[in-house]
Amino acid sequence: MRRIKLIVAYDGTEYSGWQIQPEAPTIEMCLDKAIRELTGENVHVTGASRTDAGVHAYGNVAVFDTESTIPGDRFTFALNRFLPDSIVIQDSWEVSGDFHPRHCNTRKTYEYRILNTVVPLPQKRNFTWHVTGSIDIEKMKEAAAYIVGEHDFKSFCCVRTQAESTVRTIYSLEVLQEGSEIIIRIKGNGFLYNMVRIITGTLIQVGKGRFKPEYVKQMLEAKDRTVAGQTAPPQGLTLVGIEYVDNDDARVV
Amino acid sequence: MRRIKLIVAYDGTEYSGWQIQPEAPTIEMCLDKAIRELTGENVHVTGASRTDAGVHAYGNVAVFDTESTIPGDRFTFALNRFLPDSIVIQDSWEVSGDFHPRHCNTRKTYEYRILNTVVPLPQKRNFTWHVTGSIDIEKMKEAAAYIVGEHDFKSFCCVRTQAESTVRTIYSLEVLQEGSEIIIRIKGNGFLYNMVRIITGTLIQVGKGRFKPEYVKQMLEAKDRTVAGQTAPPQGLTLVGIEYVDNDDARVV
Known part of the structure; x- marks a missing residue:
């Protein structure tokens, strides 16, 4: 076998x-x-x-x-x-x-794409979340900095999660602009159910002025899903890679 | 009315x-x-x-x-x-x-995207033509230079065309690389039936060494569809804009 x-x-x-x-x-x-x-x-x-x-x-x-x-x-x-x-x-x-x-010990990277235009673009409808109105990317970057590191992400996961521990490490969280698209790229040692989508929804609400960037710190401390922002829809999300840190997936020659 | x-x-x-x-x-x-x-x-x-x-x-x-x-x-x-x-x-x-x-007097711009990877990417399947193997972009650029200008494009249109004249002017024809995608961007005063797709198919065949770049000149002179290259499939093609040159689409205030 x-x-x-x-x-x-x-x-x-x-x-x-x-x-x-x-x-x-x-x-x-x-x-x-x-x-x-x-x-x-x-x-x-x-x-x-x-x-x-x-x-x-x-x-x-x-x-x-x-x-x-x-x-x-x-x-x-x-x-x-x-x-x-x-x-x-x-x-x-x-x-x-x-x-x-x-x-295994892994590092997963996800990318979330937001299309920030007045009308949606049909070619992008299955691969982006269409959000209208002005979005302050600098504020999103400020908020993102609080997410990086080892934290209890209980506030940022679906209450239906079955995970025993809600502590995860985020190695990086970038907010990038590419034309009319905003890209959120996040790398961590694991993600709870809906975690990337809740982080994205929260960052967009920060960008729209609904939350101050520093409020993300309190969200983490609250360990309560109702305190964090909305869950972004699924179609903007793509898993873009998995690294096996201990190399236990080495090829059999 | x-x-x-x-x-x-x-x-x-x-x-x-x-x-x-x-x-x-x-x-x-x-x-x-x-x-x-x-x-x-x-x-x-x-x-x-x-x-x-x-x-x-x-x-x-x-x-x-x-x-x-x-x-x-x-x-x-x-x-x-x-x-x-x-x-x-x-x-x-x-x-x-x-x-x-x-x-009306218009300038239309089309973009054709080719995905040049070993295996196709499912997210790109409806918006690119998947072509494997090495493609020489510099040769494609050389060939593209022969297309620019006013020419009889009889060799580069479907034989089923109903156009009275097959003379058209191409203002620009760029061949660009964006990661693993090759983008052909063409602007002209009009395009015959399948013209962009035949130009694309021909340029890809030049890039793959099937035709020498200078042979495109002879293809134009032949005024014979059988002399030019293949017709690229439809899904890589996007009309990206139409300019009305004489401004006869001005808004009624």
Whole structure:
């Protein structure tokens, strides 16, 4: 039995997220189906980042075990033939049998895009959150500085979270402008349920003058979801990469 | 009776192009329907650029005549309420009754995007042409220089064209690189059927070494479609703007 690691990109628009659900198309379901069609095996992939409905990814990670003799790097093109064009395997290789994509020391990076125009642009509707009116980016940057570091993010996660600890470390949080788009890029050792979307919603409310930047410090201290800002919608969010810090995903030669 | 000018953006992915067709969704049909729902009038819009199936636009132009008393600039938001989110009115105003969006001296700009990566990226699939392998952009730029100017573009239009003259003027043709995307930006006084897509297909074949850049000169002289390169697929193409040179679309105050 060999363990294969897949690097996966997808346009999440038409999916009910990563995880298998009854009667709803998911990324996991499509990957399982493609592997079954390729190898004839009934396998279940294990994903690193189980993204929500409408959220996109580049560089998400999944593993599965196979008896197939297909070389690890050949799964990329072989599986792409069986996948819909909204899901693409970007890379694949064999890893050691004890590699688990979630039980590892990782750094994940997410990007959130806001389109700040008077009317929305149809070409951007599935990949941005359309916000009208003036937004003070400098104030957003000030607020972002309070988020960086190790904090209890209880105020910035969905109350339905099942996480045992709500402490996470944010290594960087950039607010960038690219034409009429504002990009929030955040890197951390893990993210709670809805955390990036609540941070984004809060930063936008800071940019619109609803909260003072320094109020974010009090939000963190309150450890109460009702104190932080709104949850930004899913379609602006993309997982853009996962680093395995301890290199426990090394290729099996 | 007043004539209203609309500036229209759309994601052409799910449309059979601009022009009304029996039993296929088109941009024109959606605009007519939205105007009927807003004003109760049975009107037909006249478009400046009747783009093909799968082609996108920002800044396309349409006009219609109405008895409605809605101020010209209010049609933007009023019509957007009745349009699907893949079509957006970007601006609107009243113009003089003799303004026709096609019988005017215009400069149109199109942009074509090529994604040059090993595997395609699902988020870009409806807005780029995925081309693998190495592409020599400098050679593409050399070839592009032969296209600029007034030429007979008979070799660069679909043989099904109904145009009386195949002479057009290209004011500029840029080949740019933006990360893993190659962007072809072309501005001219008019474009024949499939002309931008055939120019793009030819330039890519030059970039891949299939044609020498100077061979484009002979392609123009041949006035024969079979001599030029392939037709690039529609989804990489976006109309990005139309200038009315004689200002005959001035706002009625």
